Amino acid sequence: MSFLLRRPIFSIGLVITLTLVAIALVSLVWTPLPPTKMQIVHRLKPPMAQGLLGTDQFGRDVASMLMVGAWNSLSTSLLAVAIGATLGTGVGVIVAAIRGLTESVVMRICDIIFAVPPILSAMLLGAFIGSGRFTAIIAIAVFMVPVFARLTLGAAQQIWTRDYVTAAIGMGRNRAKITIVHVLPNIANQIIVQVTIQLGLAILTEAGLSFLGLGMPPPAPTWGRMLSDAQTFLGQAPWLALLPGLAIALAVMGLNMLGDGLRDLLDPRDQS
Numbered sequence: 001m002s003f004l005l006r007r008p009i010f011s012i013g014l015v016i017t018l019t020l021v022a023i024a025l026v027s028l029v030w031t032p033l034p035p036t037k038m039q040i041v042h043r044l045k046p047p048m049a050q051g052l053l054g055t056d057q058f059g060r061d062v063a064s065m066l067m068v069g070a071w072n073s074l075s076t077s078l079l080a081v082a083i084g085a086t087l088g089t090g091v092g093v094i095v096a097a098i099r100g101l102t103e104s105v106v107m108r109i110c111d112i113i114f115a116v117p118p119i120l121s122a123m124l125l126g127a128f129i130g131s132g133r134f135t136a137i138i139a140i141a142v143f144m145v146p147v148f149a150r151l152t153l154g155a156a157q158q159i160w161t162r163d164y165v166t167a168a169i170g171m172g173r174n175r176a177k178i179t180i181v182h183v184l185p186n187i188a189n190q191i192i193v194q195v196t197i198q199l200g201l202a203i204l205t206e207a208g209l210s211f212l213g214l215g216m217p218p219p220a221p222t223w224g225r226m227l228s229d230a231q232t233f234l235g236q237a238p239w240l241a242l243l244p245g246l247a248i249a250l251a252v253m254g255l256n257m258l259g260d261g262l263r264d265l266l267d268p269r270d271q272s
Contacts, residue, residue, distance in 0.1 A: 010261020016254025024074045027067035035064040036219040044237045054239055056229065062240065065221035066247055072133075072222050073251070076215070077202035080137045084144020085195050091145065092152025093183055096160060097175040103153070110146030118143040118205050122214045131214045139209065140202050151194050155187040189266035193259050200255035207248050223248050 032051060039059030047054040053062040095106050122131070122139035129135060159165060159182060168178050209215045210224025218225065223244040230240035 007261050007264060009257045013254045013257025013261055016250055017258050020070055020251050020254060023067055024071040027071045031064035031067050033061040033064045035060060035068045035221050044233065047239055053243055056240055057233060062243060065226060066243060069221045069223045069226060069244065072216055072220060073203050073206055076133055076136055076206050077199055080140035081144055081195055081199050081202050083141035085148045085191065088145040088148025089152045089191055091149040093156050093179050096153050096156035097179050110149055113142060113146045119208055122209050126214050133216045136206055136209045136215045140205050144198055147198060148194060151190060152187060155190050156183050159183045159186050193263045193266065196255055196259035196262055200252040203251050204248065
């Protein structure tokens with residue numbers, strides 16, 4: 001509790017993130033109205049005039065769409081980050097254990113992947129397998145792999161220089177066992193922090209992909225598509241762009257603040 005009082009940024013990030021997760025989970029069982037239900041007679045109604053947050057150009061309830069969009073954005077981003085973190089961490093710890101030429105080759109591959117933004121990757125994938133949720137997940141995950149590979153490699157290399165690892169090598173333990181017993185537990189905190197931060201980036205990227213029509217296909221509501229659809233009605237119904245834009249900004253800000261707080265919380269030098 002004292003940590004929460006001393007770290008208001010972490011506390012705010014935690015509240016925002018938990019609220020977002022709660023809204024996303026509630027949307028699985030309840031929304032004010034079916035998010036895809038069209039009521040043309042009630043189109044472009046402002047907030048409170050028809051529903052809590054108004055309606056869009058088809059008369060769909062904006063609040064319901066935002067709730068379902070939260071789940072779609074979170075679940076897509078979480079799956080992508082989970083895949084990228086798992087593969088990247090695996091690559092990082094393996095390369096740290098092997099070293100040599102393997103390290104140089106893997107790092108050059110990471111550089112190449114970094115040179116291709118996830119939106120371009122999604123466009124290339126979409127040309128071959130079509131756009132959709134799977135395309136967005138793979139495009140984001142591929143970009144996440146080198147992020148976690150670099151982080152894990154650097155952190156693991158530091159652990160391999162520690163005395164207790166040297167002693168374990170001297171006792172005849174193989175590198176795979178040392179990686180599992182000594183390396184991974186000691187870099188887990190850095191991976192957790194990075195997952196939180198990259199999840200915010202993944203939400204922003206997913207919104208960008210949906211904005212370009214490369215995310216989940218309609219009529220599934222996504223924050224990015226809501227922004228895209230709102231372009232035509234900025235003068236007539238500005239809340240259609242303001243609300244999903246605010247949701248994206250809050251989600252990313254909350255996760256970044258949570259990540260910064262977790263970095264302090266898991267820092268062994270700050271355990272007072």
